[in-house]
Amino acid sequence: MAKITLKNLRHSYYPNPKGPDDFALKEVDLDWQDGGAYALLGPSGCGKSTLLNIISGLLEPSEGQILFDGQDVTKLPPDQRDIAQVFQFPVIYDTMTVRQNLAFPLKNRGVDPATIEKRVAEIAEMLEVTDILDRKAAGLSPDNKQKISMGRGLVRDDVNVVMFDEPLTVIDPHLKWKLRTKLKELHQRVSHTMIYVTHDQTEALTFADQVVVMQDGEVVQIGTPEELFERPAHTFVGHFIGSPGMNVLPATIKDGQALFNGTAVALEGPIHPGTKGTLEIGIRPEFVSLGDTGIAGTVSRVSDVGRHAVVQVTIADTKISAVVNGTPPATGDTVHLQLTAAQTRLYADGWIASTPAQKESAA
Numbered sequence: 001m002a003k004i005t006l007k008n009l010r011h012s013y014y015p016n017p018k019g020p021d022d023f024a025l026k027e028v029d030l031d032w033q034d035g036g037a038y039a040l041l042g043p044s045g046c047g048k049s050t051l052l053n054i055i056s057g058l059l060e061p062s063e064g065q066i067l068f069d070g071q072d073v074t075k076l077p078p079d080q081r082d083i084a085q086v087f088q089f090p091v092i093y094d095t096m097t098v099r100q101n102l103a104f105p106l107k108n109r110g111v112d113p114a115t116i117e118k119r120v121a122e123i124a125e126m127l128e129v130t131d132i133l134d135r136k137a138a139g140l141s142p143d144n145k146q147k148i149s150m151g152r153g154l155v156r157d158d159v160n161v162v163m164f165d166e167p168l169t170v171i172d173p174h175l176k177w178k179l180r181t182k183l184k185e186l187h188q189r190v191s192h193t194m195i196y197v198t199h200d201q202t203e204a205l206t207f208a209d210q211v212v213v214m215q216d217g218e219v220v221q222i223g224t225p226e227e228l229f230e231r232p233a234h235t236f237v238g239h240f241i242g243s244p245g246m247n248v249l250p251a252t253i254k255d256g257q258a259l260f261n262g263t264a265v266a267l268e269g270p271i272h273p274g275t276k277g278t279l280e281i282g283i284r285p286e287f288v289s290l291g292d293t294g295i296a297g298t299v300s301r302v303s304d305v306g307r308h309a310v311v312q313v314t315i316a317d318t319k320i321s322a323v324v325n326g327t328p329p330a331t332g333d334t335v336h337l338q339l340t341a342a343q344t345r346l347y348a349d350g351w352i353a354s355t356p357a358q359k360e361s362a363a
């Protein structure tokens with residue numbers, strides 16, 4: 001296993017890139033610790049596959065370096081990087097049995113038969129496929145095939161990193177949650193460095209200790225699932241993570257106070273000095289409540305999502321969602337919104353521009 005360092009990486013698919021827009025990866029600087037579980041999360045086209053292909057060696061970056069445990073591997077071909085990859089679609093040999101498929105990466109490297117047998121049995125047990133070890137892969141269901149594909153990625157214990165590229169794409173929705181949890185468990189047991197690429201926030205947040213969120217070829221935030229939820233560093237993260245995502249309200253500043261629609265809104269703490277640009281207030285629907293006083297608006301939609309309702313309130317042209325427990329108001333009602341100050345943040349040109357208030361030290 002290895003620590004992976006990406007240093008000043010940039011990549012353009014054009015021979016003579018002119019400006020930042022010509023770069024599929026704009027600038028990536030990352031340290032992935034040995035044994036960590038990481039997710040690379042972002043919408044289609046944000047550069048996830050480009051980054052993955054650079055790490056695996058299928059693509060040479062236009063600029064920058066990739067280091068495994070401090071050693072520069074930027075120019076090494078894929079087969080010399082000791083990487084295991086699990087793709088969207090199963091990569092297994094149909095004519096072989098499950099056991100032979102799982103053993104293949106080890107046999108290929110001349111591992112002795114006793115070690116192969118032991119390791120295959122361990123992986124099969126972890127993936128709960130021991131009972132089908134002697135079945136031909138051809139007859140397996142798509143999700144069992146993908147499980148075997150994962151097993152082949154995990155069977156070697158001498159790889160630098162295991163990379164999963166949207167591995168649950170072919171899995172039936174009702175089995176997805178099971179495999180998601182299983183993968184997390186597997187990471188804890190095998191403790192390889194793992195990178196999981198996905199556009200699905202649930203998959204990323206379930207699997208990873210640290211999630212790297214990408215947008216337009218840039219890393220916008222790296223954090224634990226809690227950090228990304230609690231304090232998005234960028235409005236994109238707030239919007240992309242959470243269901244529904246963070247409310248983003250147009251704002252202005254007057255006398256050091258943030259205003260929405262002419263009304264002062266209390267923030268988590270002070271605004272960064274010199275803040276300018278396009279200003280927005282961000283607050284998650286979970287921290288917006290309905291009360292007798294507060295910002296008045298009209299209920300424009302009520303969605304019942306089981307244990308709570310999501311009430312959408314329109315104020316001027318802005319729609320704000322609130323998560324409401326108990327009986328929700330009806331569409332057309334006038335309501336008053338209260339925003340939890342400690343969870344209300346200011347953003348300038350998308351980036352966070354308020355600081356949490358200092359906690360008072362215990363007397």
Ligand SMILES: Nc1ncnc2c1ncn2[C@@H]1O[C@H](COP(=O)(O)OP(=O)(O)OP(=O)(O)O)[C@@H](O)[C@H]1O
Pocket residue numbers: 013024042043044045046047048049050051199
């Ligand atoms: N071979 C290529 N030639 C030119 N442009 C490419 C090539 N591959 C990707 N791109 C462009 O680079 C950008 C990043 O693409 P990339 O495939 O890395 O994103 P992604 O996040 O993996 O998306 P997806 O989830 O759809 O695969 C996109 O604008 C894409 O159009």
